[in-house]
Amino acid sequence: MTLVRRHFDALIIGAGGAGLNAALQLANANLRVAVVSKVFPTRSHTVAAQGGVNAALANVLPDNWHWHMFDTVKGSDYLGDQDAIEFMCREAIPTVYELEHNGVPFSRLDNGRIYQRAFGGQSQNFGGAQAARTCAAADRTGHAILHTLYQQNIRARTHFFDEYFAVDLIADDEGAILGALVLEIETGEPLLIESKTTLLATGGCGQVFRTTSNAHINTGDGMAMALRAGVPLMDMEFFQFHPTGIAGKGMLITEGVRGEGGYLVNKDGERFMERYAPNAKDLASRDVVSRAIVTEVKEGRGCGPEGDHVMLKVDHLGEEIVSKRLPGIRESSQIFAGVDPVVEPIPVFPTAHYVMGGIPTNRYGRVVVPVQHGPEEVIPGLYAAGECACVSVHGANRLGGNSLLDILVFGRAAGQDIIEFLKENPNHRPMDEAAVEKVMSRLTRWEEKGEGISVQDLRAEFRKVMEDHAGVFRTDEIMAEGVEKVKEIREKLKDLRLQDQSSVFNTARVEALELENLVDIGMSIVLSALNRQESRGAHSRPDYPDRDDKNWMKHSLYFYEEDRVEYKPVRTKPLFVETFPPKERVY
């Protein structure tokens, strides 16, 4: 069988907000760009983002990108790189205007400008009064943005490979990335896409946990591909648990609900956030609110017969606000929790939501690794953007509304930088056939027949292990056990067998490949978490309850080879403004 080959200037793996915004830059520059996605682009998980995208437009309350930068640095618990954060907060403003020009149906104010709502962790004047910085299209902002970007890519005639699963990157001896091997899901045929540049934009990996707001497709494929290509994953111990998932289900209830005036109560009807964050209350940073909820439940003040959740009250807002500003939330609550928020509170509990860590990049989206000359050497031709990347703008904790911003700003930046890269590197490098062979073996491995463990069962076991051993509260003992268990599961991967070996639309095979990816990422999370002996942002350890800036203000780097964890310094020097030095983080 001969392997079919296609040639492109740029290969983008993943068709969410980051991938599509990068593709749009490239297609508009008349480059040959291929977007590979394992689902039809509008199914990408950007579609599920609800609340909005942050930009200091000052449409509702006074605002300034510098205040936005301060909030983001503080929200990151001072682990974010301040140069990248400055860049993102400055770029936020033109980015949102560009989106609007592209057709995003933002909600509007009476004066015709974009509606902005309050979100957690936002302040005016460097920690002062609450700001309103989150630009929203009702509570369907991600949907509106993703569809608009896809539509603009249709206009720009981007080349889409829909329902193609990326198997692995192809690297040559010098470490340059030559493209990727992909699998056409419909036919089961492999396809080699040779490309001068490759952008990983595969999104998050929430499926490592059992209860998650993430979609079935969020299996961190790009991160695992990067790991196997020798790229470390950065800051993987920082996994955000969103405070308000529907209890027991995990579907997201946007922070926008609290931004519009909703608040949390325990079984006594007490508005408990007043105790944990006297100023910001329910709009404290997500890690703070999540820990508060878990503490309430642990101390016996949870609601329901099991006392295992708290309530989110919205009913005082009135039907008009709820159906105008939060129509999707009303629908989800009715379907999944059986309550109409207009009359009853919504049962909520933290749900695995977002990975702050990922593939280390600089602010141009170029993947950077420590090779020989310092911690940040560029891998030629390889880019990453979006949730799979770690620039790092979110540090140890991401602020609500900064995720859509991250994917858009750095998707765009990566696209622009690829254009520059292609000017200097106009030719394809020769294909490394040995590397192709090696990557093909990842597919042929699943042709092994016989009895074995089923993918579904091992996946369920793995996700339970991760939830138990790398959840909201982490101790040395729990996590050390977690590392051992993940190692066992990694061994068991070899005993997996597919009973279904057919070629056409074989989802069992795709899920097997995804499980391999998940387990590799699971190890990066639990091992990085075990090694970090402090509490910072989303990483909270009862045995090391304080932030330790002296020893731990540094990024973790997990290497697949030998399960090694190294560290590199935080970039505390912004581009043009003064550094925000670490301070105690109170809301």
Added chain:
Amino acid sequence: MSRQASGLRAWALQRISAVYLGLYIIYFLGVLLICPPDTYEAWKAFVGDPWGSMAMLLFFSSLLLHAWVGVRDVLIDYVHPMMIRVTLLTVFGIGLIGSSFSIAKAIFLAGLQS
């Protein structure tokens, strides 16, 4: 001249003709209820009245137009082989034109004789 068959015009004609058909049927039923022509002569007078015959002519042309659009729609929906569709359209077209002549003849004759 567009290379396409009409869409909007056909659709609008169908709606407008339907409105007229509806109105005329109400009027006609009214006549039947209130003062039905009971003899052949009375019928002839009813049809031959200049205003009446105009209204009736308009009714039948609307009916034929309405039928033509309807038949065309059904054929476009269900009959995909081009030759068969063209043949059927021609047959219906000739049928409808033939009917229109026959109706026109009846109405004009009634008008002349009254």
Added chain:
Amino acid sequence: MKFIVFRYNPDLDATPRMQEYDVEVTRGMMLRDALLEIKRQDESFSFRHSCGEGVCGSDGLNVNGTNLLGCITRVSDLKEPVKVRPLPGRPVIRDLVVDMSQFYQQYRAVEPYLIRRDPLPEQEILQSPEERDKLDGLYECIMCGCCSTSCPSFWWNPDKFHGPQALLQSWRFLADSRDQATDERLDALEGPYKLFRCHTIMNCVDVCPKHLNPTKAIGKIKELMLERAI
């Protein structure tokens, strides 16, 4: 609970068949959960799904004769035995997975993107809340395909009739105060096929899982066309 599921694997089966499965129903179980349980019992069973909360539009299915989204349908609301089939009128690739390429082509054909001819302002293009309200009920479409694949006109002419989904999107841009291509859009819809195959059967309105109303949108397009024609 008994499920009778459409199965077809072109590698193995000469013809499609219906296969029975027994699924133990848990509290609050959605149809997608039941299908995942079937997948656990039989890994050769294929269907599309992703977000599990009705926003990605992957799992449009035909259940007991009605098109719906698996992830937001409670199994307790379904009549037993539950007959699960792929969306009707589309070529089956495997099991519940259908080929939606014609559906997507029709979407592309309506130029579903904002067209603006004036120079762009440095800030946002202004739009009043009332103008923005006109997009409600239009932009929320998740492209699940439930509507178009329940439309008899789309079954008959899927290559030429845009179908309810694409026409809803066409109106979404016609209705947008920022769009400046009204005449071109309307001209492109002329002819007996693209728009005028809609016979207001309204299956689309019945099945839309997001409670949108494509028939109404199609009516508005026709109204606007008429208005511009006279």
